[in-house]
Amino acid sequence: MTISLPVTVSPRLSKKASRHLKERFIEFLLFGAAAISVFTTVAIVYVLVKESWNFFQHVPLSDFLFDTQWTPLFDDAHYGIMVLLSGTLTSSAVALVIAIPLGTIIAIYLSEFASFRVREIAKPFLELLGGVPTIVYGYFALTLLTPVLQILFPDLPGFSLLSAGLVMGIMIIPYVSSLSEDAMRAVPMSLREGSYAMGATRFQTAVKVVMPAATSGIASAYILGISRAVGETMILAVAAGMQPNLTFNPTEPGATITSYIVQVALGDLPHGSIGYQTIFAAGLTLMLMTLVFNLIGAWLRKKYREVY
Template sequence: MSAQLTHLSVPMTPRPISGRLRKNALRNIKERSIEAVLLAAASVAVFTTIAILYILIGETIDFFKHVTIGRFLTDRQWTPLFDDAHFGIIVLLTGTLTSTAVALMVAIPLGTVIAIYLSEFAGHRTREIVKPILELLSGVPTIVFGYFALLFVTPLLQQLIPSLPGFSILSAGLVMGIMIVPYVSSLSEDAMRAVPMSLREGSYAMGGTRLQTALRVVMPAATSGIASAYILGSSRAVGETMIVAIAGGMQPSLTLNPLEPAATITTYIVQVALGDLPHGSTGYQTIFAAGLTLMLITLTFNVVGYFLRKRFRETY
C-alpha cells in the first residue's frame, strides 16, 4: 500500500510537444488570422453601405420635417433653390429614366450582338484581341465621354435633327449607351461561354446552324447571366453623372422627350454639392432625399436582377 502511495505521489513530467503538432498549431493560427483579415475586408463593404444608409436616411428624415412626402412625390416642379421653392422629385426621375432608357436602347442590342460574336463566332486570336480592347473602353473617364457627346455627337445629331438644341438627353443617352456596352457585352459573353459544349454539340447534331444554336440554345441557357449584365448596365446608366451634366443641360423639366434638355438626380446632386448652401438648410437636405431616391432605384434593379437569376438559374 505504501509503495502504491509513493508511486502516486511522484509528479509526472509533461511529455514534450512533437514538432508535427507544433507545426499544425502554428498553421491553424495562420489560417485563423487570414480568415479574420478576409472577414474584416468583407465587412468594409457592409459597414460602408450601412453608414451611407444611416446618413441618407437621417438627413432625409430632417428634410421631410419641412417638406411633406406627398409634396415631394406629386409636385410637378423642381426648384428647391428658388424663393418659391418646389420639391417634385418626379422632375428629376423623368430625366433619369429617359436618359437610362436611351442608353439601354443602345447598350443592350449592341452589347448582346458583340457577346454573341465573341462567344460563338470569333476565333481564339480574335477574341483575345477584341475583348481587352472593348473592356478598355470602360476605363475611359466619363468626363471625356461627356465632352465627346457635347462636341461631336450633338453637332452630328443636329445635322439630322435641325431643331435639336445644344443640350439634350438624346445625345447624353447615346454616349452613355456606348460607355456601358463593355459591361453588357463582357458579362453576357462570360455567361454564354459558361454554357456546356454538349448543348452546342447536341444542337449541331440536330442540324442547327451556328446562329440558331446561339439564339435558341446558348442564350436561353445563359439567361440568368445575361439578365445580370442588363441589370448592371441599367444601374450604371442610372448612376451616371458627368455625361448628363455636360451634354444633358442640367435643366430640371418634366419631360420624357429625349430631344429636350433635362436634369437627372445625379446632376442635381453635383450642382448643389458644389454650391454655397449652408449645411442643414432645406435646400442642402434635398440632395440627401434625392440620393436616397436614387439608391432605392438601384436597389430595385438589384432585387429584380436577383429574382431573375434565381428564376432562370442554369440547371446544367
C-alpha cells in the same frame, strides 16, 4: 498483461499559447478589413436616411412624389422628384436602346461566331472602352456628338438628353457584352454539339439553344447595364444641361437625379440647409431605384438559373 507506455509530448511540439494568440489576432484584423464592407453599407443607409429624414420634416412625402416642379433653390420652392426622375428615365432609356441590342449582338458574336484571334483582340479593346473616364465621354457628347446630331436634327438644342443618352449607351456596351458573353461561354459544349448534330446553323444554335440556357446570366448583365445608366453622372452633367424639366422627350435638355446632386455640390450650400438635404433625398431615391433593379436581377437569376 498490458504494458502502458508513458506518453510524453516533447515541449517543442506542445501548443504554444503565444503562437495561437498571434494567429487569432491576425484573423481578427483580417475579419475587421472584411467587415468594412458591411460598415460601408450601413453608413450609406444611415447618412442617406438621416439627412432625408430631416428633409421630410419640412417637405411632405406627397409633395415630393406628386409635385410637378423641382425648384428647391428658389423662393417659391417645389420639391417634385418626378421632374428629376423623368430625366433619369429618359436618358437611361436612350442609353439602353443602344447598349442592350449592341451589347447582346457583340456577346453572341464573340462567344459563338468569332475566331480565337478576333476574340483575343476584341475583348481587351472593349475593356479599355469601359475604362475611359465618364467625364471624357461627357466631353465627347457635348463637343462632338451634339454638333453631328444638330446637322441631322437642326432643332436639337446644345444640351440634350438624347446625345448624353447615346454616349452613355456606348459607355455601357462593354458592361452588357462582357457579362453576357461570360454567361454564354459557360453554357456546356454538349448542348451546342447536340444542336449542330441536328443540322442547326450557328445562328440558330446561338438564338435557340445558347441564349435560353444563359438567360440568367444575360439578365444580370442587363440589370448591371440599367444600374450603370441610372447612376451615371458626369455625362449628363456635361451634355444634358442641368435645368429641371419634366419631359420624356429625349431631344430636350433636362436634369437627372445625379446631375442635380453635382449641380448643388458645385455651389456653396451651407451644411444643414434644406438645399443641402435635398441632395440626400435625391440620393436616397437613386439608391432605392438601384436596389429595386438589383432585387429584380436576383429574382431573375434564381428563376432562370440552369445548373449543369
